[in-house]
Amino acid sequence: MKFIPFISALCLSLMLSWSPLSFGAGESINLNTANAQEIAEALSGVGPVKALAIIALRDELGGFTDINQLLKVKGIGVSTIQRIGEQIVLE
Template structure:
C-alpha cells in the first residue's frame, strides 16, 4: 500500500526571483513617479514683466479727448490713447493742411485730456504759452507748463512754481484747476487770481 507522495515544493531560488521581480517593479514605478514630481516642481517658468509706464498707471486703455482745430485736413474732436503727443493728434486729424504753419506747434509735446490743439496757418501767431504750455483760449496748461511759465502767473514765484511741478510729478495730471488747492501755499485767494488764466 503506497501513500501519495507530497508535491515537490518550488525551489527557493525560484520563489526569491519572483519576489525580487515584484520589488524591482515597485521600485521602478516609485522612481518614475518621483522623477515626474521633481520635474514638475523644477520645470522652468516664463517670467512675465509688466511695463509700469506712466501710461499703465493711468489704467489700461485710458483715453483722452482732444479738440484739433485750425490748419489740419479734418478738424474735430478725437479720442486718443492717454499720453499721446501733438504729432498723434495732428495725424488723427488727417495731417497738416497746406496752409499750416508747421513750426507753430510742438509735435513732441504731451497732450492733456480736454485740450484744444490749434494749428496756426502761415502768417498767424500760434497760441502758445511759455515753456510749452499750449493753451486753449489763451490759458496756461498746468499739466505741460514748465516752472518759468508758471512763474509768469500772478502770485506764483519760484517756490510755488517748484511745488506745483512737484505735486504734478507725485500725483499725476491736474484734473481740475481746483487741484491747485492741494499744493502747499496756494489758498482760495491765489486760486481766484489764477482761475481765469490756467487750464488742465
Template sequence: MKSILIGFGLLFSTFIVMASPVNVNHASAEEISKSLTGIGLTKAQAIVAYRDAHGAFKSAQDLTQVKGIGEKTVEKNLADILLEDQH
C-alpha cells in the first residue's frame, strides 16, 4: 500500500509546475515560457515580439495587450511577473 501511495505521489508531482519570477522586459521567450504558468513558447514569443515592437511593459496588466494573454493568465502569474530587475 505504501508503494502505491508513493507511486501516485510521483505521478502527480510531475504535473505540478512551479512558476518562478521572471522579468518580462528582459527575459527570452524560453525563460518566460518556463517561468509563467499557462504561457507556452508560442505565447512567450508573442510577448517578446510585442515588447520589441512597443517597448517595455509598464505594468503586468499591459501583458493583456498581447494576443492570447488574458486577464486570468496575468492574475494567475501576478506574483511572478517582474518589470524591473530585483536586487
C-alpha cells in the first residue's frame, strides 16, 4: 500500500515537469517586433503558417494596437486569444 502514494507522487512530478511552464511558456512576446519563428516558438497552438499570417496582418495594419485584431487571422479565434493572451505584448 505504500507503493501507491509513491506512484502518485511520481506521476504528478512527471506531469509537472512536462507542463507548458517547463518549455518557456509564460514568457511574453511582443507581436509588433517578433519574427515568425519567435512567434511560432513562443505561442502554443501557433505554428509557422499562422505566425506568417500574423506577420502579414501586422504589416497590413502598421502594427497591432489591440489583441482582438488577431481574430482576423484565419485559425485564430476567441479561445486561442484567451489561451495566449497573457503572453502577448503590443508595444
